[in-house]
Every structure is written in C-alpha cells, then in structure tokens.
Amino acid sequence: MKVIGYIRVSTQGQARDGYSLAYQEDEIKAYCQAQGYTLLRLFKDEGISGAKVDEEALEVDRLGFQEMLEYLTHHEVDYVVTLNTSRLWRSDIVKVLVHRELKKFGVDIRSIEQPQYSIHKKDPSDFLINGLMELLDQYQRLEISLKLGRGRNKKAQQGGYAGGNVALGYKVKKGKKACHR
Known part of the structure; x- marks a missing residue:
C-alpha cells in the first residue's frame, strides 16, 4: 500500500517547540512500518486550526493540506495516514470538504487512534462511533x-x-x- 502522512498542530507555540509534530511524525512512521505501508511523503501544517476554511471558495484553507491535494493529482495513493482525524479537521464543514477532496482521488483515511475509521465504509456501528469521536473533537x-x-x-x-x-x-x-x- 502506498500512503502519505498528514500532521498538524494548532498553535505557533506547538509548532515552534516541535514536540507534537515530531511525535505525530514518529507515530505515523512506526505505524506504516508495522503495517507494511510505503510512506511516500509527509505533509504538515504548523500552527493552524483544524477548523480553518475558506468559505467563499469552499476549500480547506491550509497550505500543507493544499500541497497534499496537489500531490494526489500526480501520484497514486491508497491512504492518508494521520494520528487521528482531529489532525485533518476540527469542524463539520472541514470534515465534509476533506471527505469530498479525498473521495475525488479514491483515497481513504487511516487514523492510528481510530483504527475503524473510513470515509467509504457504511457500517452503522462505525458510523456512530466515528460520529461521537468527531463530536468530542x-x-x-x-x-x-x-x-x-x-x-x-x-x-x-x-x-x-x-x-x-x-x-x-x-x-x-x-x-x-x-x-x-
């Protein structure tokens, strides 16, 4: 499986200190190795909210995320691996936009802390659990x-x-x- 990783921290302090970004990166690399995934590239957003959206353009307003989408236009990828879905989004509108963009490329999400998560599965139990986790985020x-x-x-x-x-x-x-x- 060919995968890319995505990491994000919300504050400039977290980005400057680097602990959270480094932790997320280490976890993604270890997960990919354990799963036998080929990690092609890692994308990151430093010091930016997971709820940030350009409402006029209806797109996720994060440079690292936009670079990831551009990468997907030129490379075949199976999954975006992230520590948890809160790294990708922190609001309903951003979640919908992320799902829309990843579905365009036939890419799914592998969340290390939410192993049952999928944007393609329709299992009612998974839907309920994932929805509750998103509400908690x-x-x-x-x-x-x-x-x-x-x-x-x-x-x-x-x-x-x-x-x-x-x-x-x-x-x-x-x-x-x-x-x-």
Missing part, C-alpha cells in the same frame, strides 16, 4: 477556545498583557503591561 476545540478566552480576559482585567500586538504608540515593559510612550 469539536467539543474539545470549543472548550479550549473558551478557556483561553477566559484566561486572556482575566489577565486583561488585572492590568496584564493579554496577547496580540501592542497598540501603536505603546510599548510593553518587563511586567508585561502596556504603557504609553
């Missing part, structure tokens, strides 16, 4: 976003620097409070 994304927002708001209420660029005419001092120049 979306729930987790929303929960993380909510917690991060609360943390930034609390820090700002306490006079701290809550992220983003410093407003024009201000600079950040060591205590991470924005002060007028």
